[in-house]
Amino acid sequence: MEALANIALRAARLAAAHIIKAYDRPDLIRVDQKATNDFVTNVDREAQQIITEAITRSYPEHQFLGEEDAETHENFHQGSEQPLWIIDPIDGTTNFSRQIPHFCVSLACSIKGKIEHAVIIHPVTNDEYVASRGKGAQLNGRKIRVSQREQIAGSVFACAGRFPKGPVRDGHAKLCEAIDEGDGNFREPGSAALELANLAAGRIDGVWIRRVNLWDFAAGALLVQEAGGLAGDFVGGVQHFKTGDIVAANPKLFKVLGGLVREHLGPHATK
DSSP states (O other): OOOHHHHHHHHHHHHHHHHHHHHHHHGGGGEEETTTTTEEEEHHHHHHHHHHHHHHHHHOOOEEEESSSSOOOOHHHTOOOOEEEEEEEETTTTHTTTTOOOEEEEEEEETTTTEEEEEEETTTEEEEEEEETTEEETTEEEEEOOOOOOOSTTEEEEEOOOOOTTTHHHHHHHHHHHHHTTEEEOOSOHHHHHHHHHHHHSSSSEEEEESSSSSHHHHHHHHHHHHOOOOOOOOOSSOOHHHHEEEEHHHHHHHHHHHHHHHHTGGOOOO
C-alpha cells in the first residue's frame, strides 16, 4: 500500500472507532442545524480533529479541506503543491444522528489538483475501501471492480444530493420514472460517498449525485475510477469536481445512465 494511503487508512480507522462509540451512545450526540436538512454533530467535529491530528503528526506541512471548517476549495482547484487532505468525517450525518447504519468516514488526498489516494470506512460494518491512482481499488484488502451489467433492467442505482422543489425535482422524478419503467431499481440511502464506494465494489451499478461539496465525493470518485468505472457531470462533460454534479456507472451502463441524467437533469445542472 502507498505510504500516504496507509496514513489515511490509519487516520480514518481512528475516526471510525470514535464515531462508532458515539453511535452506540446516542446520549453523547449533540446535533446542530447548519441549514435546511443539513446537520452537524459534535462527533463530526471530533472525528475531523482526530483525522487532522493523526496526519499532522506524520506530515506537519500538509494542508486540509474539511466539511466542518470554513476552508474553500481554492487550494484544490489551484493545484496546491502541498498534499491537500479532503475530509468528510461523517458522510451521512443525518443517518448517523438517527442511528440509521448508513454513513461513512471519507478521506481523500489531492496533489496538484488531482485526487491521488482515497479511503472510505463504514464504521458499522468495518468495510474499508482504499484506492491509489494507478494502483486499483480494494475492499478489505481485496481488489474490487465495478459490475458488468449492460442495461437498466435488473440494475440497481442510487442517488444523493439536493433536488429542490420546482424544475429540478420534476426532472429528478422523471429520471426515477425512466429507471422504473426500464425495470431498474433505485435507492436514496443518504450517503454520497458510500454510494460511490458501493458502485466501485459492484454492489450497485450506477449513481447520480447533485449539488454536493468536494468532500462528499472526492474519495468515492477515485474509488470508482480505479475500480474501472466512469464518471462525469450532468451535461456530458467531466467538470464534476467543479460543479458538484456527478453521474457514475460501470462503462457499459454509463452511456445509458449519462444520457438519462443529461436529458432530465442537464437543463438544471450547476453552472
